[in-house]
Amino acid sequence: xxxxxxxxxxxxxxxxxxxxxxxxxxxxxxxxxxxxxxxxxxxxxxxxxxxxxxxxxxxxxxxxxxxxxxxxxxxxxxxxxxxxxxxxxxxxxxxxxxxxxxxxxxxxxxxxxxxxxxxxxxxxxxxxxxxxxxxxxxxxxxxxxxxxxxxxxxxxxxxxxxxxxxxxxxxxxxxxxxxxxxxxxxxxxxxxxxx
Numbered sequence: 367x368x369x370x371x372x373x374x375x376x377x378x379x380x381x382x383x384x385x386x387x388x389x390x391x392x393x394x395x396x397x398x399x400x401x402x403x404x405x406x407x408x409x410x411x412x413x414x415x416x417x418x419x420x421x422x423x424x425x426x427x428x429x430x431x432x433x434x435x436x437x438x439x440x441x442x443x444x445x446x447x448x449x450x451x452x453x454x455x456x457x458x459x460x461x462x463x464x465x466x467x468x469x470x471x472x473x474x475x476x477x478x479x480x481x482x483x484x485x486x487x488x489x490x491x492x493x494x495x496x497x498x499x500x501x502x503x504x505x506x507x508x509x510x511x512x513x514x515x516x517x518x519x520x521x522x523x524x525x526x527x528x529x530x531x532x533x534x535x536x537x538x539x540x541x542x543x544x545x546x547x548x549x550x551x552x553x554x555x556x557x558x559x560x561x
Contacts, residue, residue, distance in 0.1 A: 367459075369449055369485055372476045376447055379408045382541055383446035386489035389420060389455060390496060392506040399506035401514070402428045403496065404448065405489040409537030410529060412492040412521050413552065414514055416506055422454065426461040433466050440548045441465075447474040449486055495521050515553070522554050 376384035383406070390401040402425055403414045415432070417424040433441040450456035456477070465472040478485035499517040500509060522534040529537060538549050 367474070367476050369476050369478050372447060372449060376407060376449075381446070382406065382408045382545065383444055384408070385445055385448045386486040387448045387450045387456070388486065388489050388493060389417075389425075389453070390414070390493055390500070391420065392500070392504040392509075394503075401496070401500075401506065403489060403493055404445075405492040406534075407488050409534050409541075410488060410492070410526060411534040411538055411549075412495070412518060414496065414518060416509070416511065416514060420453075420455045422456070422458045422461065425455050426458065429462060429472075430466045433472055436548060436551055438465055438467065438470065438472065440551075441472050443545055444548055445473040447476060449476040449478055451478050451483070451486060452480050492521065495524070519554050 373381075373384070375381035385404050385406050387402065387404050390403055392398055392400055399416055399418055400420060401414045402417050403412070405412050415428050417428050436444065448462070450462075456462065456475075459475045459477075462475045463471050463473055483490055496517060499513075499520075500506070525531050525533055535554060538546055540546075
């Protein structure tokens with residue numbers, strides 16, 4: 367589905383749970399580890415996980431692991447939709463949308479128009495923030511999950527003008543309790559104390 371079919375609540379950022387996704391590629395070449403990144407449009411919460419390569423199967427496996435970690439119903443509450451670019455790694459929309467139980471749908475997938483990166487501007491902005499910690503050419507095989515987690519904590523606890531000088535974590539704490547408690551599984555609520 368094209369981005370033009372996305373729910374109005376996603377476009378106007380009035381509803382939590384609409385995300386934008388992308389990859390951050392490290393070393394040049396197709397067989398290297400990279401980061402799958404997801405940015406929530408309303409609260410600007412940013413999440414990233416390392417995947418082994420740019421293959422469709424690796425992206426789907428990462429979403430499967432995230433769904434397994436959160437639980438199917440929690441995943442559906444948090445990830446109402448995800449908008450990707452037109453890269454081949456995101457082409458299997460059925461695999462991206464289908465739950466790990468292979469029966470239910472876990473999310474709705476939309477695609478930005480080709481060469482319109484600004485249509486996923488939240489994700490692009492967050493990826494630029496992540497590049498401060500992992501510049502172009504970074505060999506992600508040498509980057510630990512803890513290093514990625516620390517960078518995510520810093521990004522999600524950064525005060526932003528777009529959020530009325532609050533942080534993405536401040537936005538999460540304002541959500542209804544049934545949703546905000548799910549975010550405890552991301553370990554970012556008190557991450558500076560923990561790290």
